[in-house]
Amino acid sequence: MSNFDFAAAIAARPSGATKGQLVAAYGDPTQGCTRTGKGRFEPSAAFRRNMVKIPLSELPGFPDYAVPGTKISGVTFHRSVAPVFVATWAELHRRGLTGRLRTYDGATTYRHMLWNYSNPVSLHAYGAAIDFDARWNGYGIPHNQMQIDRDVVKCFEECGWEWGGRWGRSDGMHFQWTDPLPGVRQPEWRDAMAAGAPPKQRPTPAPPPDAVPGTHYLYGRCRVPYPKGQLVQEDAYRWASVATDAQGRVLLGPDGLARVVLFDDERATKKGLVK
Template sequence: MGVRRGAGLAATAALLLALAACSEPESADVPSPVTEKGPEPSSATSSPAVPVADPAHAVDPPGRRDGRLWSADILVQWDKPLDDALVKQISRLEGVAHTERIGLGQVSLENRVLTIAAVDPGDYRNFTRAEVADFQEAWDRVAGGELAIDRSVARRLQDEEGTIRLGVEDDSPTLHVGAYTPQIPTIDMVVNTAWAADIEMADDNGLLISTDGTTPATIRKPLERLVGDDVSVQMLDIASTLGLDPDAQLTALPTGGTLGSVVGVYRYRVLGGGRIAPEPSWVAANIRTEVVPILGAVTCHQDLFPQLRAALLEVQSRGLAGEINPDEYAGCYYPRFIANTTSLSNHSFGLALDLNVPGNGRGTVGEMNRDVVANFKTWGIAWGGDWRYTDPMHFELSEVKAVGG
């Protein structure tokens, strides 16, 4: 089944293709947003050049879209750069019409683990819907160092200046949102490859596959035999309906110094009821049950315990133990998706815990003692009450700190 190249103005309007506000003081020459209906189809040959917003993270502008569109049918993710010979073998499989290399990583933003793709804007755009692929200004902005993201995801995460910090550390890269565009299933946001090193992600560990007129599921088994057991192979036609491919072994490669070094490669399968089954070897190597002050026995990632124990000991020494109610502790390691989503949380890695749950619901100021909060932050444990959409019961590892003996 071919991909329809044309689309009317009404379809373009429905996609809400709009650019984010450009209020950065040092980017005064970045163009102001286009209207939400997007550009008229006839404007494709006359839209003005878009100034580069971030020269340090810019790639060559893609120019006008060239060549045909391809359906995004299968997404393959490795935990290392792709081998040229293997890519050639994949492209020769019966049913594979076209492939595109991309980088894939997972970034933790306010307890949501989202997938980011580092792409060549000129080539990758041909795997998107026609209205998106032909939205020239969006791809010029990605080439110029800005971020393309679905509007609903951006609304939760971007600040008043239209920027999003990609990571839990204070020095994580901060990108300006250049375009609101619908994304390929399972991908939440897109940057150009010049950002990959700063985000601490690969720029060549993923492969998009178009099967064109062939049903994607028919090549699943030969593809899986070719790439091996440790590689994630997702059918995107299923993901577009269910949110995720239930038959796939999925992979998370958290970016950034803290999560990347602590979590490593996280493979899992989807179970019913929002639950997941992490790879047993990862669980055996990383998850422990230990006794800590105030809370007693808890099950968490082994690398959280030194800082968690130090923070709770200091809470005790300062006479604040009564501010944490062990009966209102809601756990640390929970291998499941965030409720009503297909997004992992840091609880899936055992790197977050929920305290004093009844009085600290999402979207509220909460009742957490601020001295306790400050103490946790001192030990590299961030607080969800600081987020744009607050979660004051939630604490998570944000920085690995050495704890003395």
């Protein structure tokens, strides 16, 4: 069981609803900064001193960086967030979930939201956010098409992180250290670690689509949306299956969400969907 005081960390966590609240907690990354183009900026040396790098040796099972061939030695956060992330990662590891994340896609990045100076400063610029599995859970991809592991999401939320996958304009790769944002419906397990870690349980991976007894599946061609300006991958057109009962009603998981599985033409051919 973790010795980290999640209750104290969650009590001290900033609201995140306004810039003033974020600046009070983390400092102002734009004060004395220099714009470097495409929504990015270089913060002052004074603000950079708030950042600390967590070595990978403290993050067992941490996924590879999304850019092939790029090696990283650690992950950078604001000094007040770094201990929270280390404790959260330790809890993920304790539950046997770290291997379910496929790629690390960045943490501290000095930029405005959507790389546009007209938008507010991103939580990444404060050193209070991290992205995983961006290729499969990019900005704007609908909730029911996200492929990020829901047990991983639940662990992050229990430890006090805000998940972008619950926002109206979803951002399923994104986790940030703030209070629940106004108007965002939160699960009952949000901040549960404030009451102490639950007993260790063996993870229960979701069975493959055709392995659930008595369950029927609907199959169809779909197009995976990509954020504006992002290069569309060759596999943007995929197939999808969703579990239903014998009457054709979509089955929902414990979190109230349908389980949609995306797959490519090769697998569709094996299923006899492509002639």
